[in-house]
Amino acid sequence: MITHSLPEPAFRHDQSAKTGVLLINLGTPDAPTTKAVRPYLKQFLSDPRVVEIPRLLWWPILNGIILNTRPKKSAEKYASIWTQEGSPLLVHTQKQCKLVKGLLGERGQQNLVVDYAMRYGKPSVESVICQMRERGVDRLLVVPLYPQYAASSSGTALDAVFTTLLKQRNMLEVRTVRHFHDHPGYIAALAQRVTSFWRQNGRPDKLVMSFHGVPKATLTKGDPYHCECLKTGRLLAEALELGADDYIVTFQSRFGRAEWLQPYTAPTLKALGKAATRRVDVVCPGFVGDCLETLEEIAMEGKEDFLMAGGGEYRYIECLNESPAWIDALADIICHNLLGWERIDDLTGKMRINMAKKLGATQ
Ligand SMILES: C=CC1=C(C)c2cc3[nH]c(cc4nc(cc5[nH]c(cc1n2)c(C)c5CCC(=O)O)C(CCC(=O)O)=C4C)c(C)c3C=C
Numbered sequence: 001m002i003t004h005s006l007p008e009p010a011f012r013h014d015q016s017a018k019t020g021v022l023l024i025n026l027g028t029p030d031a032p033t034t035k036a037v038r039p040y041l042k043q044f045l046s047d048p049r050v051v052e053i054p055r056l057l058w059w060p061i062l063n064g065i066i067l068n069t070r071p072k073k074s075a076e077k078y079a080s081i082w083t084q085e086g087s088p089l090l091v092h093t094q095k096q097c098k099l100v101k102g103l104l105g106e107r108g109q110q111n112l113v114v115d116y117a118m119r120y121g122k123p124s125v126e127s128v129i130c131q132m133r134e135r136g137v138d139r140l141l142v143v144p145l146y147p148q149y150a151a152s153s154s155g156t157a158l159d160a161v162f163t164t165l166l167k168q169r170n171m172l173e174v175r176t177v178r179h180f181h182d183h184p185g186y187i188a189a190l191a192q193r194v195t196s197f198w199r200q201n202g203r204p205d206k207l208v209m210s211f212h213g214v215p216k217a218t219l220t221k222g223d224p225y226h227c228e229c230l231k232t233g234r235l236l237a238e239a240l241e242l243g244a245d246d247y248i249v250t251f252q253s254r255f256g257r258a259e260w261l262q263p264y265t266a267p268t269l270k271a272l273g274k275a276a277t278r279r280v281d282v283v284c285p286g287f288v289g290d291c292l293e294t295l296e297e298i299a300m301e302g303k304e305d306f307l308m309a310g311g312g313e314y315r316y317i318e319c320l321n322e323s324p325a326w327i328d329a330l331a332d333i334i335c336h337n338l339l340g341w342e343r344i345d346d347l348t349g350k351m352r353i354n355m356a357k358k359l360g361a362t363q
C-alpha cells in the first residue's frame, strides 16, 4: 500500500482555503477508434467493482478474448454517435459542469472551485483533485453523476477519490453524495423533459424507462441499485400521472452470459413490437447525459428492434443534458450537501456576532 506519495503544494498563508465540488462521470475513449477504445475498455473492465469475477479467471478472458474483439465493435458504435465537439458523454459533462458553476455563482457561491473528472480515461480523478489542491482546496464535495447508487458506478467513483486521499499527506476533508434517485428536483426535471416532449409530439401507448443493467447477483449481495431504479420509475410515473400499464421499467446493456436485472430492454421492445404496439417512447432516467448507451443502444438499436418486430412508431426522449431544470436540481443537490460547511470567513455578520457572544459568555 502506497501512502502519502502525492506531492503536497506549499502551504499558503496568503490565501484562504477553498471548498471544491467534484462531479465524477464514467469516462469515455479519446477517439472513436479501436486504438483509443482498447485502453479505455481495459481500464474499465479491469475494475473489480465492475466485473466481480475472480481475477485469475477474468484476466485470460479479458486479455485473451474481450480486448481482442470488443474494441473494434465498440469503436464502430462510438463512431456512429461521435460529434464535432467529441464524445457526447464528455461534452455533456463539460457543459453541465460549466452551467452549474455559473448557477452556483449566481446563488452566492462564487468561491467554490467546481470541476469534473472521469473514473476511466481523462481527466482522471487523481489529476483533478491534485489541481484543486494547487488552487487551495482543502474541503471537497464529491458528486458522482449517477442518480441511482451501484457499486459498479458511484461506488467505484468514490473508490477513486479515497485512493487519492490514501496517497495524500495532508488529507482533504471530504463529503460524498451517494445518490439522488428520489430527489424532487431530479424527478421534476425528468418529468418536465417527458411532458415537454409529449406536448410537441403527442403521447405513446407505452413509456419504457430504460436503466443501465447490472448483474442480478449484485442485488442479492446488497446493492441498492435495483430498488433505487424502481423508485425513480415510480416517482416519475406519479409525476406524469401514469397508470401501471402506461409504463415499464427495464434494464439495458447486458454484458456477458450471467443473468442481469430483468426485464431486459431489447427483448421488451421486441415483445412490444410483436404485440403491434402503435407507439413506444423510451426515456433513460439513469443517465443524466446522453452517451453511447442511450444514443446508440436505445435511440438506434432499440428503434430497429421495435420496428423490425412489427411496432408502429418509436420515439427516443433525450436525457437531461443541459436542461435548466436539471442544472437547477444539481445546484440544489450541491447546496444541500454543503450545508453546515460554511467558512468562518464567509459567515454572516449576525452569526459572527452570535458566536462572539457565546465566546464572551464562556470567558
Ligand atoms: C461489464 C459490466 C458493466 C457494468 C456492471 C456496468 C455498469 C454501469 N455502467 C454505467 C454507465 C455507463 N456504461 C457505459 C458503457 C459501458 N458499460 C460497460 C460495461 C458495464 N457497465 C461497457 C463495456 C461499456 C463501454 C461500451 C461498450 O463497449 O459497450 C456508458 C457509456 C460510456 C460512453 O463513453 O458513452 C455509461 C454512461 C452505469 C450507470 C452502471 C451501473 C449502474
Ligand SMILES: [Fe+2]
Residues within 6 Å of the ligand: 212, 253
Ligand atoms: Fe456500463
Ligand SMILES: [Fe+2]
Residues within 6 Å of the ligand: 226, 227, 228, 230
Ligand atoms: Fe428491488
